[in-house]
Amino acid sequence: MPDPMLEIERVTKVFPGQRGMFATSAPVTALEDVSLGVAKGESFGLVGESGSGKTTLTRCILQLDAPTSGRIRFEGEDLATLTPAALRALRARIQIVFQDPFASLNPRMSVHDIVTEPMLIHARTLGLGRRQRTERAAEILSLVGLGPQHLHRYPHEFSGGQRQRICIARALAPGPSLVLLDEPTSALDVSVQAQVLNLLIDLQRRLGLTYFFISHDLGVIHYVCDRVALILRGRIVEEGETQALFAAPESEYARSLIAAMPEVRFP
Amino acid sequence: MSDAALPPPPESARSLAWRRAFFRFRQSGLSMLGAAIVLLVIFVAIFGPWLAPFPEHVAGGVDTANRFRPPSWAHPFGTNELGQDVFSLVLAGTRISVLAGLGVVVIAALVGVVVGAIAGFAGGWTDEILMRLTDLKLVIPGLILAMAVAAAMGPGIVNMVIAISLAWWPGFARLVRGEVLAKKEEAFVTAARAIGASPARILFRHILPNIVSPVMVKMSLDMGFAILTVASLGFIGIGVRPPTPEWGTMLSVARAYMPDFWWTAVFPGAAMFLAIFGFNLLGDGLRDVLDPRARR
């Protein structure tokens, strides 16, 4: 792939065993030799169940954890070689939306503060003054389907779907180029999920974003993603174009997942 | 779509949350009783010396002709061995106990929050050292420690408050450390780190505001014990010196005159009981209302 935006090269992550009173537990290999490439502007899906390593992978991309071996490159730069200052600046360009809209918002912060915080932290790179930040927050809220009247409310006043929109707004605030989405609609009702998925697709088109979309729901992946990889117990099991993979899955895991998905379909 | 004038913050958002909490609080009769008692105690603490019918006795004056008068209309709580009106003394003593108790709780909370927050947030060696320090303090019985410090520092209410606070802060430190450790794992803290927030910002903007509730609950629950400790020190003769009226010293003196002149002990004791009981009920009620597990 020429000039990928995100390049994950043979990443392995091993968590050392926990020291207990009587024995040390075995080390856990969360990721093993994972290699992926995400092109600019595409929607890349990662399908995995609990314990597959997908969360560990997002933490490594965000540099919240360091890989035991292997490299992660973003826009050509090896993330491990960044200075602390450069790493901080990087955080404006890679953002994340989490699964649980209830837990990922600070209950004591107003929506205004939540959405302007990333702009405040990266004030030097973005060069926005206080007034500009508030204006931009209002703009972004409109972009995600909320309004300026919501600026001074608190998270608990909103429904799950609205809270997830606030999370999306927060992610968009510093103007990122890559957005990680960790099961962004799994905690939402079906009708709300449809709205949020459509919003995400629309935003990608409008803002030229690149998505790294994690989900266990094959239907959602099929709807949103151009390419998809399946991860099982820390290893990438299969990878390819979404349509092709679903039409003709090669791996046993892909086949069993597709078969296990409960669908509204009668013989 | 940038508006020139953005809408002002509706104050209803915050005050609505308070009204909601108050509604839940009102559900419990015991909590309301606690709140009522505490309000009464605070009222007396502020206005006590002026309400006392015999302010000269509060200042130290004696009336030996009227020693040991049983409770009557003139002296609702009777008089003590110096002829002083026990009712006036109890009212005036409320101020000392409440102020001292408040002082202890506030100082202990401040110190405990600082130590606990640093330990919980920094982790590693800092955490280990600070927690072992806390453990050391907990090994020494609070009262003994307070006695030793107060004896070393000399008499007086300020010294007594400092002495007790020194024995009190480890409890807060443990609580705060636990809360900080728990909050550190919450999704919104991870989100803050992902945005690029510095550790200081995460601690002060994200974690600490979310542990205010349990700290406040502990403060109100501890008030009762603080008042008891102040009285205990007074009982064994440390801290406040006569003629300043204090429930503990009053009880200590009255001990010798039981059971004949029961009113000299019973009324100060009852006042103490009432104050502690009230703060405990209030603390319980606050905990039920502010418990973060009861999510809206």
Add this chain to the structure above:
Amino acid sequence: MALLEIRDLHLAMRSFDGEAHVLNGIDLSVERGEVWGLVGETGCGKSLTGLSVSRLVPAPPARYMQGEIRFDGRDLLTLSEREMQGLRGHRIGMIFQDPTTNLNPVFRVGTQLVDVALAAARREPSILPAPGGRRGARALAVQMLDKVGIPDAAGRIDDYPHQFSGGMRQRVLIAMALIGRPDLLIADEPTTALDVSVQAQILKLLKAMVAEFGMGVVLITHNLGVVAQTCSHVAVMYAGNIVERGPVRTVLTAPAHPYTHALLRAIPTRGVPRGALAGLPGTVPNLIDPPPGCRFAPRCARATAACTAAVPPAAELAPGHAVACLHPVREGADA
């Protein structure tokens, strides 16, 4: 006589803002051998309906305003707590969502199963095999663990819950719910917390158990796919009302209620091209001050003035297929 018959059930819940009218006239009839899917989105009242059958809804702040829940002829709402305890576990079994918190971590799995078996045996001693008493209960527990697919049941019966995986724990919970040979099983989101592959296995197990024991089941879920795979009948709920009910194939392939229709169109299946998914505009109504008449009317494209006049009664479109709508969707027409 139906195994379970809920008639015109109205439930109100008191909160700070007022009293929410959370169940607005629920009518449901479950026979032995039927698996009813009770499906809806957050706040529709499906869990409350299920919990009401077991009388597990705390009575203040809840208040049953009218209606009855007839189980084998008796109105459960009139029974005392003691009589309800006699029914729970023995004739009405329940499975909840989270297998981690629903098993007591300090007791062995065998102990917990034996407890339930013995309690049920007090009412009906014939449940226990040969020696009866504690030995019989333990033998039955091993049998049940084996039936739900725990490998090496006799060896694992003395394990603690944390030694089982999530899917295994849910199997244990199913064993616990069924060991008393209940006539009615209420399963509240039994697979939502599980991985997809495990979910499929658990649903298959449930179907097998229903076939073997012949119970009636109420399966509460928000996932229409689960309903399609596992249930024989489905009742769709919205804001405290059952808006449509009937055989699962009929309702899900030719939905008559606009809400059911919209719900089905919101599911991303493989056939839906990008951007074509239809979300449902608007939000769920406030149940403290619900809209007059049909509660779905404010979001419905087909609503007319008549819809706000009164809650539409359930009308039978076909035998067994009822819709509470004045303008149901006809097959082939667009919603």
